[in-house]
Amino acid sequence: MTAPLLLTGGRLVDPSQGLDAVGDLLLIDGKVAAIGGAIAGPDGARRIDCAGQVVAPGLIDVHVHLREPGREDVETVATGAHAAVAGGFTAVAAMPNTRPVTDNQATVGFVKRQGEAAGFARVYPYGAITVGQMGETLAEFGEMVAAGAVAVSDDGKPVENAHILRTALEYAQTFGIPVVEHCEVMALAHGGAMHEGTVSARLGLKGIPAEAEEIDVIRCILLAKLTGGHIHLCHLSTKGSVDLVRWGKDQGVRVTAEVCSHHISLTHEAVEGYNTNAKMNPPLRTARDVEALQQGLKDGTIDLLVTDHAPHHYDEKEREFADAPNGIVGLETALGVNVTWLVDRGILTIPQLVDRMSCLPAKVFHLPGGTLATGSISDVTVFDPTRAWVVDPAAFKSKGRNTPYGGQTLRGRATCTIVGGRVVHSLDG
Amino acid sequence: MSLLGKDLIGIEGLTREQITTILDVADPLKAISERAIKKVPTLRGMTVVNLFFEASTRTRISFEFAEKRMSADTVNVATAVSSVSKGETLVDTARNLEAMKIDMVVIRHPASGAPRFLADRIESNVINAGDGTHEHPTQGLLDLLTLRSHLGSLEGKRICICGDVLHSRVARSNIWGLKALGAQVAVCGPRSLLPGAITDLGVEVFGRIEEAIQWADALNVLRLQLERMERGYIPSLREYNRVFGLTRARLERAPKDLVILHPGPMNRGVEIDSDVADGPHSVILEQVTNGVAVRMAVLYLLAGNAPALADAAKAESA
Numbered sequence: 001m002t003a004p005l006l007l008t009g010g011r012l013v014d015p016s017q018g019l020d021a022v023g024d025l026l027l028i029d030g031k032v033a034a035i036g037g038a039i040a041g042p043d044g045a046r047r048i049d050c051a052g053q054v055v056a057p058g059l060i061d062v063h064v065h066l067r068e069p070g071r072e073d074v075e076t077v078a079t080g081a082h083a084a085v086a087g088g089f090t091a092v093a094a095m096p097n098t099r100p101v102t103d104n105q106a107t108v109g110f111v112k113r114q115g116e117a118a119g120f121a122r123v124y125p126y127g128a129i130t131v132g133q134m135g136e137t138l139a140e141f142g143e144m145v146a147a148g149a150v151a152v153s154d155d156g157k158p159v160e161n162a163h164i165l166r167t168a169l170e171y172a173q174t175f176g177i178p179v180v181e182h183c184e185v186m187a188l189a190h191g192g193a194m195h196e197g198t199v200s201a202r203l204g205l206k207g208i209p210a211e212a213e214e215i216d217v218i219r220c221i222l223l224a225k226l227t228g229g230h231i232h233l234c235h236l237s238t239k240g241s242v243d244l245v246r247w248g249k250d251q252g253v254r255v256t257a258e259v260c261s262h263h264i265s266l267t268h269e270a271v272e273g274y275n276t277n278a279k280m281n282p283p284l285r286t287a288r289d290v291e292a293l294q295q296g297l298k299d300g301t302i303d304l305l306v307t308d309h310a311p312h313h314y315d316e317k318e319r320e321f322a323d324a325p326n327g328i329v330g331l332e333t334a335l336g337v338n339v340t341w342l343v344d345r346g347i348l349t350i351p352q353l354v355d356r357m358s359c360l361p362a363k364v365f366h367l368p369g370g371t372l373a374t375g376s377i378s379d380v381t382v383f384d385p386t387r388a389w390v391v392d393p394a395a396f397k398s399k400g401r402n403t404p405y406g407g408q409t410l411r412g413r414a415t416c417t418i419v420g421g422r423v424v425h426s427l428d429g
Numbered sequence: 430m431s432l433l434g435k436d437l438i439g440i441e442g443l444t445r446e447q448i449t450t451i452l453d454v455a456d457p458l459k460a461i462s463e464r465a466i467k468k469v470p471t472l473r474g475m476t477v478v479n480l481f482f483e484a485s486t487r488t489r490i491s492f493e494f495a496e497k498r499m500s501a502d503t504v505n506v507a508t509a510v511s512s513v514s515k516g517e518t519l520v521d522t523a524r525n526l527e528a529m530k531i532d533m534v535v536i537r538h539p540a541s542g543a544p545r546f547l548a549d550r551i552e553s554n555v556i557n558a559g560d561g562t563h564e565h566p567t568q569g570l571l572d573l574l575t576l577r578s579h580l581g582s583l584e585g586k587r588i589c590i591c592g593d594v595l596h597s598r599v600a601r602s603n604i605w606g607l608k609a610l611g612a613q614v615a616v617c618g619p620r621s622l623l624p625g626a627i628t629d630l631g632v633e634v635f636g637r638i639e640e641a642i643q644w645a646d647a648l649n650v651l652r653l654q655l656e657r658m659e660r661g662y663i664p665s666l667r668e669y670n671r672v673f674g675l676t677r678a679r680l681e682r683a684p685k686d687l688v689i690l691h692p693g694p695m696n697r698g699v700e701i702d703s704d705v706a707d708g709p710h711s712v713i714l715e716q717v718t719n720g721v722a723v724r725m726a727v728l729y730l731l732a733g734n735a736p737a738l739a740d741a742a743k744a745e746s747a
Contacts, residue, residue, distance in 0.1 A: 198630075204563030207624075319519060319520070321541065323540060
C-alpha cells in the first residue's frame, strides 16, 4: 500500500467532467479520493507541488509495438513500458505482431504479466485478428479477451479477405472489443518505400499512393456498416481518409480513427537525403494531408492520437532506404510533438489534447482511466506545456533510438507520471 | 575541396556553372583517348575502387578506362565476389575498403540513395555510377556533352526523353542537367511508365511519340527493361514497339533532323529500330566515347584539380 498522494496547486484538466481549474488532487489506495479546490490531505500524505503544471488523467497510447516476445534485442515490454511513463503515458496497448504472433491466450497472458512485472505503464495486449496474422483463420477472440486482450488487430498486415474481416467485425461484438485495421491495399503499396508524390519522383523511390490507404478505409467503413461492428482505423495518413471517416460517422457507422504524432507534424520532405528515420508505414504525406489530419483531429473526425511506437535496432535503420524497416519510436516524444504542433499552433486547446490522448482512448477501447472522477483509478500525468527541451535519443528509456526528432527542440514534457497512485516517473528527481 | 564538393551523387543541385565546367574540362580530355599513348599522370598514386553491386558492362569499363588513362590505381569489386553476399552491410564493406587507404569509390547500386548513404559515412570521394531509379549523373553529363557538340548551346533547345521514365535514373539525371543548362525538357511514354508527379519536375508530357518527334530537337530514347512487361506495366513488347517505338517511318515525318541518343544497352526492335540506331542521326556510339572523357573530368575535378589545368594535363600527353 503506497502512501496517499496529494498533488497541489496544479491546473486540473479533466475533459471527462468538464474540469479546467487550478486545484488539488488526492489519491488514496489506487483511487482518486478527491479532486478540486484546496484539499487538506490526510496525515502522512506525500505532497507534490504541481504549480504551473497541467494535472491530467493518465495519457493512454493504444498503438505501440513492444517487440516481446521475439525481438527483445530492440525492445521488451519492460523497456517499452518504462519509455511510456517517461513520455507521460500511464497505459499502452501492445500490438500483436510479435514472434510468435500474439494470437492466443497464452501469449496474451504472457505480455500482460510482463507488463505487470515491469511496474511502469499498464500494458494492455492486443490479440491478432487471424492466426499468425495470415489473414485466413480467425484467432480465438474469446480466450484472448479472457486473458487480457482489449482489442484485436493484424496491424502491419491488412486483413485482405473481406469475408474474414466481416466475420471478425461480427464475432468481436460478443466480446465488446473493437476490430482495429491497418488500412492498406497491398497490391497498390507493393514495394513502396515512401509517399508517392514529388519527393518520391525526385529521389527515385517507389511510392505508396494515398489511395492505397483510402480504398481500404472505405472498405472497412462499409463492412462496419454491414455488420454493425466497431471498426477502429489505425494511423490515418491522408486527407481522403479523413473525408471518408467523416462520411462514415455521418452515416452512423461505428467507426473510430487514430492519427500518429508524426503524421500531424512531418511531411514527405523529411525523407530528403534518404533519412531512414522518416520511413514508416503509412508514410509521411504532403502538407495538405497534414493539415487535413490536424483539422480532422480538431473537429472530432479523428478520435485520438497514438505513437505507433516502433523500435528498431540501430543497424536495421543504418542502411539503404528501400531495405530499412518501417517505423519510429514515439513514446518519449509524442507529448512534446503534440503540444508543439497542435497546442502551440492553436489547433487544439490543452483540454482538447488531453481528451484525445487520454479520455477518448479510454472510451474507444473501454479501458479504465481517462478520467479523474472520484473513485476512478489513480493514473495521472503531470506535464509542463511550456517546458522546452531538446530531444536526445541517447537518453531514451526505450531501446529504440530511431526518431526523426533527434536534436529538435520541443515544447511540452511530462514531469511526473503516476500509475495506480504510485509515482513511476519523475523528471526532476 | 573541389569545385564539385566531396562527391558526385546526382546532377540535381549542381549549378549551371558546375555542369558547364565539367563539360568544358571533358572536351579537351577527349583528345587523350585519341593518342597512341592514352595516358596522363594526373591521378598517379590515387586509388579508386569500382564498387559494383549491380551488373554493368559499359559503365564499369568506361570508368575503368577513365581511371587508367589518368594513371589511377583501380580495383574492381563486383557483388558476385564481394562479401556483401555473405551478409556484410554496405557501410561495413565501404569502411573495410577505406581501412585499406583508398581515395575514391565509384559505386553502382540497385537501391536509390545508396551512394548518398555511403558518401555521408566515409572520407573518400564517392561517385555515383547509377543508383536504383534515382540518378546516373555521369550518364547525364555525357548526354549533355554529346548534345552540346551537336546543338551548340542548349539554351531553349527542346529535348524529349522517351520511354520508361518511371524506372530510369538516366531520365532524372538528364532532366536536372538539361534544365540547368536552359533546355526545354519533355518526356514521352505510356502513362504507366511515367511518375505520377512528373510534371512537378518541370517537364512537358507527350502521350504519343509522334507529338514528341514534331516538337523536339533531340530524342533520348531509354532502354525498356524487359521485366516491365512481366510486372504489368505494359501489355507486350510488340505493342510497345508499335505504339512507342522509334522507327524510321516515324522519324521521317520530323520537321527537322533530330539528334537521337540512347544510353544503352539497346533493345533493337523494341524502343528503337535498328535502322534508326544505326542511322545518320544516331549519336549513340559518340555518347560512349564521350562517357570516358566525362568520367575523366569528374575524377580530375573531384581530386581537387583546378579546371584551368585540364589543358595542361592534356598537354602532358603530347
